[in-house]
Amino acid sequence: MDKNKxxxxxxxxxxxxxxxxxxxxxxxxxxxxxxxxxxxxYKDEEKQQILDEISENxxxxxxxxxxxxxxxxxxxxPYALPLVTEESSVVAAxxxxxxxxxxRGGFHCEVLGTTKLGHVHFFWPGTISQLQHHEEALxxxxxxxxxxLCARMEKRGGGIRSVRLRDMSMEMDDYYQLFVEFETCDSxxxxxxxxxxxxxxxxxKAYFADQAQLPTEQQRPDVLxxxxxxxxxxxxxxxxxxxxxxxxxxxxxxxxxxxxxRFARAVRAAQVDPFRATTHNKGIFxxxxxxxxxxxxxxxxxxxxxxxHAARDGQYRSLSDCRIVDGQFEFWLEVPxxxxxxxxxxxxxxxxxxxxxxxxxxxxxxLMCIVAAAGLAQNFAALRSLVTTGIQQGHMKMHLGNxxxxxxxxxxxxxxxxxxFSEHKVSYQDVKEFVETLRN
Amino acid sequence: MDKNKxxxxxxxxxxxxxxxxxxxxxxxxxxxxxxxxxxxxYKDEEKQQILDEISENxxxxxxxxxxxxxxxxxxxxPYALPLVTEESSVVAAxxxxxxxxxxRGGFHCEVLGTTKLGHVHFFWPGTISQLQHHEEALxxxxxxxxxxLCARMEKRGGGIRSVRLRDMSMEMDDYYQLFVEFETCDSxxxxxxxxxxxxxxxxxKAYFADQAQLPTEQQRPDVLxxxxxxxxxxxxxxxxxxxxxxxxxxxxxxxxxxxxxRFARAVRAAQVDPFRATTHNKGIFxxxxxxxxxxxxxxxxxxxxxxxHAARDGQYRSLSDCRIVDGQFEFWLEVPxxxxxxxxxxxxxxxxxxxxxxxxxxxxxxLMCIVAAAGLAQNFAALRSLVTTGIQQGHMKMHLGNxxxxxxxxxxxxxxxxxxFSEHKVSYQDVKEFVETLRN
Numbered sequence: 001m002d003k004n005k006x007x008x009x010x011x012x013x014x015x016x017x018x019x020x021x022x023x024x025x026x027x028x029x030x031x032x033x034x035x036x037x038x039x040x041x042y043k044d045e046e047k048q049q050i051l052d053e054i055s056e057n058x059x060x061x062x063x064x065x066x067x068x069x070x071x072x073x074x075x076x077x078p079y080a081l082p083l084v085t086e087e088s089s090v091v092a093a094x095x096x097x098x099x100x101x102x103x104r105g106g107f108h109c110e111v112l113g114t115t116k117l118g119h120v121h122f123f124w125p126g127t128i129s130q131l132q133h134h135e136e137a138l139x140x141x142x143x144x145x146x147x148x149l150c151a152r153m154e155k156r157g158g159g160i161r162s163v164r165l166r167d168m169s170m171e172m173d174d175y176y177q178l179f180v181e182f183e184t185c186d187s188x189x190x191x192x193x194x195x196x197x198x199x200x201x202x203x204x205k206a207y208f209a210d211q212a213q214l215p216t217e218q219q220r221p222d223v224l225x226x227x228x229x230x231x232x233x234x235x236x237x238x239x240x241x242x243x244x245x246x247x248x249x250x251x252x253x254x255x256x257x258x259x260x261x262r263f264a265r266a267v268r269a270a271q272v273d274p275f276r277a278t279t280h281n282k283g284i285f286x287x288x289x290x291x292x293x294x295x296x297x298x299x300x301x302x303x304x305x306x307x308x309h310a311a312r313d314g315q316y317r318s319l320s321d322c323r324i325v326d327g328q329f330e331f332w333l334e335v336p337x338x339x340x341x342x343x344x345x346x347x348x349x350x351x352x353x354x355x356x357x358x359x360x361x362x363x364x365x366x367l368m369c370i371v372a373a374a375g376l377a378q379n380f381a382a383l384r385s386l387v388t389t390g391i392q393q394g395h396m397k398m399h400l401g402n403x404x405x406x407x408x409x410x411x412x413x414x415x416x417x418x419x420x421f422s423e424h425k426v427s428y429q430d431v432k433e434f435v436e437t438l439r440n
Numbered sequence: 441m442d443k444n445k446x447x448x449x450x451x452x453x454x455x456x457x458x459x460x461x462x463x464x465x466x467x468x469x470x471x472x473x474x475x476x477x478x479x480x481x482y483k484d485e486e487k488q489q490i491l492d493e494i495s496e497n498x499x500x501x502x503x504x505x506x507x508x509x510x511x512x513x514x515x516x517x518p519y520a521l522p523l524v525t526e527e528s529s530v531v532a533a534x535x536x537x538x539x540x541x542x543x544r545g546g547f548h549c550e551v552l553g554t555t556k557l558g559h560v561h562f563f564w565p566g567t568i569s570q571l572q573h574h575e576e577a578l579x580x581x582x583x584x585x586x587x588x589l590c591a592r593m594e595k596r597g598g599g600i601r602s603v604r605l606r607d608m609s610m611e612m613d614d615y616y617q618l619f620v621e622f623e624t625c626d627s628x629x630x631x632x633x634x635x636x637x638x639x640x641x642x643x644x645k646a647y648f649a650d651q652a653q654l655p656t657e658q659q660r661p662d663v664l665x666x667x668x669x670x671x672x673x674x675x676x677x678x679x680x681x682x683x684x685x686x687x688x689x690x691x692x693x694x695x696x697x698x699x700x701x702r703f704a705r706a707v708r709a710a711q712v713d714p715f716r717a718t719t720h721n722k723g724i725f726x727x728x729x730x731x732x733x734x735x736x737x738x739x740x741x742x743x744x745x746x747x748x749h750a751a752r753d754g755q756y757r758s759l760s761d762c763r764i765v766d767g768q769f770e771f772w773l774e775v776p777x778x779x780x781x782x783x784x785x786x787x788x789x790x791x792x793x794x795x796x797x798x799x800x801x802x803x804x805x806x807l808m809c810i811v812a813a814a815g816l817a818q819n820f821a822a823l824r825s826l827v828t829t830g831i832q833q834g835h836m837k838m839h840l841g842n843x844x845x846x847x848x849x850x851x852x853x854x855x856x857x858x859x860x861f862s863e864h865k866v867s868y869q870d871v872k873e874f875v876e877t878l879r880n
Contacts, residue, residue, distance in 0.1 A: 005518035006542060010510050011535065022508055026520055026798045033794065039484075040791065042503075053841035055505040055523075056531040062524040062734065062791050063482075063501035065494045068462055070450050078445035080466055083495075084502040086736055086785055091496040095451065102446060119716065121709055152869060171712040172705065191836065195867065198830050224705055225826035231718035231756075265612065265664055269561055272611040274748055276559065278671035282744035289740055294502065296526055300729055303740070304722035307747030308714055314754045316671075343868070345526055348846050351480065351502050354473065358466045386665035390641075392634050399631070401493035406788050427635065428783070429592060 011057055019059045047350060054345060066294065066351060067091035068358075071098040073106025074373045081374055082355040083290035088399050090286045093381035094374060104243040107376065109369030115161060115234040116338055118193040120178035120201045121168075123222040124208075128167040130218075131176060138207050139163045142178070145203045146196050153192055158183040160196065178204065181234075186364040188298065188340030190228055197226035230304045232336045233312065239372035240332040241380065248329055254388055260329050262387040263322065267331070270318035277318050280379070281310055284319055284333065287378030291371045295359075296345035296352035302371075305336040320379050333376040337368045396426035403431045413438055451497055459499045487790060494785060506734065506791060507531035508798075511538040513546025514813045521814055522795040523730035528839050530726045533821035534814060544683040547816065549809030555601060555674040556778055558633040560618040560641045561608075563662040564648075568607040570658075571616060578647050579603045582618070585643045586636050593632055598623040600636065618644065621674075626804040628738065628780030630668055637666035670744045672776045673752065679812035680772040681820065688769055694828055700769050702827040703762065707771070710758035717758050720819070721750055724759055724773065727818030731811045735799075736785035736792035742811075745776040760819050773816040777808045836866035843871045853878050 004025050010018065019037055023030035040060040042048040052058045069091055070080040081098075083091050101107060124131060142163055150159040161181040168175040178200055182193050201223045208219050248256040248263075270280035285303060292299040310319050320333040341364050346352055356362065359370060385391050400421055404414050406428075413435050420434060445465050450458065459477055463470035480500040482488040492498040509531055510520040521538075523531050541547060564571060582603055590599040601621040608615040618640055622633050641663045648654070648661050688696040688703075710720035725743055732739040750759050760773040781804050786792055796802065799810060825831050840861055844854050846868075853875050860874060 001513065001516065001518055005520070006511050006513075010508075011532070018508065022510075022520055022798065026800075027794075028797075033797075036790070036794065040506075044479075050845050051503055051505050053845060055507045055525055055528060057507040057509065057535060058505040058531075059508055060506045060791070061503040062506040063491055063503055064733075065491050065498040066480075066500045066502040067495045067497040068450075068458065068499055069497065070462075071446050073441065073446070076441065078441055080445070080462055083497075085495055086733075086789070087738060087740075088495060091498075092451070095497060117715065121706075121716070123705075168709075168713065172708060175709070177713075191832070191839070191868075194830075194832050198832055201830075224702060224709070225830075227716075227719060227826060227831060229715040229719050230722045231715045262664060265563075266561075268612055269608075269615070269664065273608065273617075274751075275557065275669040275671045276561070276667075278744045278748040279667060279669050281748075282670045282740050285740045285744065293504075293526075298527060299739075300527075300722050300725045300743070303743040304718045304725065304747065307744065308718040308721075308751070308756045311714075311748070311751030311756045316748045316751045345842065348842055349526070350476070351500070354467075354476065357468075357473075358462065360466075386667055390634075390638050390665070391667060392631070392638055396631065402785065402788055405490050405493060427631070 015052065015059060018057060022059065050348060050350070054348070064293065069094040069098055069377075071095065071102045072370070072373060072377070073098075073102050074369055075109055076106065079359060079370060081291060081370065082294035082358055083287075083374070084293040085286065085290040087286060088402060090290055090378065093385075094287055094290075094377050097377035097381040097384075100380075101241050101377070104241070104247055107239050107241055107373035109237060109239045109372050111365045111368050112236040112238055112334070113234040114183060114365065116182040116184055116189055116193060116228065116232055118180045118182065118197045118226070118228040119166075120180075120197055120204060120226045121224040122176055122178070122201070122204060123172075123174040123224065124176055125174050125217045128165070128169060128176070131165060134207070134211070135165050138204070141207050142200045142203050146199050149196055149199060153184065156185045158185040158189075163200075184340075186341045187343040188301075188338060191343075193228040194226070197228070201226040230301045230338070231308050232305050232338045233309055235305075235336050235338045236334060237337050237368040237372040238332055238334045239369070239376040240330065241376060242328060242330040245324060245327050245329050259388070260324055263331070263383055264324055266383050266387050267318060267320060267322040271321065272317075274316040277310065277316050280318050280320070281307065283382040284335070284375040284379045287374035287376075288335070288371050291374045292339075294352065294355040295341070295367065296349045297339050302337060302339070305338060309336050320376065331376070331380060333372055333379065335372055335375060337371055339364050339367050339371065341367050397421070400426050400431065403428050404435070407432050407435050409435050455492065455499060458497060462499065490788060490790070494788070504733065509534040509538055511535065511542045512810070512813060512817070513538075513542050514809055515549055516546070519800070519810060520798060521731060521810065522734035522798055523727075523814070524733040525726065525730040527726060528842060530730055530818065533825075534727055534730075534817050537817035537821040537824075540820075541681050541817070544681070544687055547679050547681055547813035549677060549679045549812050551805045551808050552676040552678055552774070553674040554623060554805065556622040556624055556629055556633060556668065556672055558620045558622065558637045558666070558668040559606075560620075560637055560644060560666045561664040562616055562618070562641070562644060563612075563614040563664065564616055565614050565657045568605070568609060568616070571605060574647070574651070575605055578644070581647050582640045582643050586639050589636055589639055593624065596625045598625040598629075603640075626781045627783040628741075628778060631783075633668040634666065637668070641666040670741045670778070671748050672745050672778045673749055675745075675776050675778045676774060677777050677808040677812040678772055678774045679809070679816040680770065681816065682768060682770040685764060685767050685769045699828070700764050703771070703823055704764055706823050706827050707758060707760060707762040711761065712757075714756040717750065717756050720758050720760070721747065723822040724775070724815040724819045727814035727816075728775070728811050731814045732779075734792065734795040735781070735807065736789045737779050738784075742777060742779070745778060749776050760816065771816070771820060773812055773819065775812055775815060777811055779804050779807050779811065781807050837861070840866050840871065843868050844875070847872050847875050849875050
């Protein structure tokens with residue numbers, strides 16, 4: 001093993017010294033790379049420091065393209081959505097779906113619940129019925145001891161909604177949980193929830209330590225861990241689009257009735273086939289995550305919640321569904337969304353702050369609606385392409401610019417290529433050969 | 441509805457005109473916001489153009505902090521991992537787990553398969569046994585017609601691995617699939633796979649059109665869609681760490697045997713409880729996605745594949761597992777990873793290119809190993825905190841900097857706060873009050 005490539009005390013080095021160690025040990029042209037890494041810094045030192053301190057061992061910034069999809073009509077209000085994604089055609093697809101539904105009533109979104117969850121996992125040597133003897137007294141003490149920690153959240157209308165015991169002893173001997181429901185208003189609430197749970201864990205131990213009448217081992221519950229859950233089936237939003245089947249025009253050369261039928265079958269395929277469901281839901285998250293990144297929300301949390309929700313009945317299925325009843329086409333998405341519009345990085349990241357402003361400084365509930373609409377729009381656009389022209393035609397047209405950049409095409413070459421490939425199939429090789437032919 | 445907030449032809453506007461329309465209609469201080477949006481552009485126009493053309497309707501760049509976690513020993517080779525994440529403590533956790541395992545043999549990673557999948561979904565009015573009469577001849581023609589499209593991929597060692605019919609008629613009348621396996625070498629392969637599938641769909645129609653002996657309706661299969669699948673259970677990587685239980689030291693004040701036992705129980709909890717599994721896997725993806733973003737891979741695809749894999753047996757479970765056998769602690773992760781190190785944006789995004797260089801220009805298989813190790817490291821660090829000190833102690837210490845920035849603390853105030861909170865519990869309110877007290 002090359003000992004130069006490991007290090008002690010890296011985190012304590014200055015930013016420049018960190019970069020120096022990295023470029024000298026992992027790059028062939030250290031000076032050049034160091035300059036390039038530094039070239040990505042903000043000129044404004046204060047702004048750069050904020051970025052640096054968001055994470056650890058930071059050496060520079062990673063830029064993602066910040067796009068905008070206008071014309072989203074959500075619950076009667078027009079929005080322009082900030083979308084941060086590295087995937088070509090996501091923003092174009094969102095914009096096109098938004099425009100399509102703008103003339104057909106837009107997106108109707110409803111928050112079905114905002115309950116967040118957390119658990120204290122503990123082991124207690126006794127049966128569930130023995131444990132339940134203590135339930136009422138224990139929970140009273142848990143609520144009492146955490147009351148001061150909840151005071152500010154309660155002023156905002158949130159706090160602890162319920163605490164109960166959950167019997168997990170069929171899975172592991174003596175395994176129980178405190179199952180806690182929270183309302184965290186406009187904050188994602190992770191720190192609030194984890195702080196409360198850790199305080200509850202301490203009090204759980206204190207409670208049983210006080211029960212001198214119990215056998216010694218029952219006076220010492222073994223707390224394994226205290227942590228929020230990202231599985232939040234009751235922090236849920238539904239987004240719906242709907243119109244008479246006859247209004248499903250402008251979908252290529254397909255008659256509205258046939259389009260509706262093909263679309264419904266494509267959704268059905270994603271309901272019954274996990275191979276298809278995974279890709280289908282991936283497309284939904286293309287839209288969702290792009291808004292989440294733009295607003296500094298945690299996309300891993302939302303992905304985990306969404307996909308585990310998709311598997312809730314024992315088979316992994318589509319998060320969206322579709323029906324055609326009495327000539328009316330209806331397409332909807334139900335997705336758990338534990339979001340925040342205050343706290344975290346929402347006010348700290350310079351562009352996240354602007355994204356929220358662009359969205360009219362939404363509450364967490366409003367942001368849930370916006371994000372769900374973005375997911376449904378993306379799903380609609382993807383299925384529309386898939387069941388009509390196929391995905392490649394639009395996608396490769398969008399990707400053409402990337403290929404032209406990758407082969408180093410000049411502006412003149414780009415114009416000629418764009419004209420040529422408006423009528424020919426785009427592939428990396430064909431674009432490369434076309435540009436090479438131009439050059440010879 | 442405010443008509444000024446919707447627009448036709450937005451995508452055709454110049455970048456400056458796009459910004460102008462957005463700031464004038466969605467912001468209170470248009471001029472100031474316009475300047476700020478532009479301030480995020482690269483000075484280097486060429487670099488900016490590359491970013492702009494990755495996506496659509498782009499108006500600026502969104503910066504994420506680019507951190508580095510050194511000391512990852514993976515299959516005997518030391519790496520420094522580029523990690524792009526907005527979540528505090530992810531990079532610190534990865535670094536700390538990497539250092540811990542550096543002295544204990546590092547990460548052992550094995551690619552279990554690289555098979556990628558795609559499907560042509562079609563409807564054909566007949567039974568599966570009627571359809572199977574055509575299987576051999578049909579597949580021969582599908583392979584023949586797609587051969588030229590596969591030529592370059594085959595030179596690199598990839599191509600189509602198999603084509604078969606899949607009976608889906610129990611789910612919908614007449615529903616069948618062409619189920620196609622691919623090897624796409626170092627590319628993620630989405631465009632390759634979709635192009636092949638669309639060509640197969642055309643040929644499927646052509647094949648049946650030629651079967652004059654069949655009833656007319658059987659001469660016209662109805663192709664619904666042709667698309668890759670993100671559910672790739674055979675594109676799989678396993679990462680493992682292992683050491684004698686007695687070597688599990690440096691985990692707070694807990695004896696190695698007790699730590700190992702608590703750790704194993706925490707993994708078991710994530711195996712049996714979907715509420716815990718979701719959060720557990722979310723932590724794994726904190727590590728995985730940070731490398732994916734840094735290398736311009738598609739994290740939505742990997743998230744969807746991983747979470748649907750986690751639900752494969754009918755219950756959503758942990759992707760990692762743990763055992764203690766004969767005094768040996770073993771902890772491993774199995775996760776589907778369909779990645780690319782060529783094509784896509786890997787050579788186009790300026791920092792993604794550097795990330796791959798930092799990793800020694802890995803093949804896709806090597807990157808699978810690196811990414812799996814990042815996921816396992818993150819999971820190890822999270823569980824270590826959870827079953828010892830609790831998550832909040834480390835997390836809030838990392839988050840302290842963000843809170844100080846949010847309340848606008850000066851450099852002197854930050855020093856005093858950091859000293860104070862090294863011995864006190866961090867909460868937003870307490871930090872805010874501490875800084876206010878300093879000021880009065």
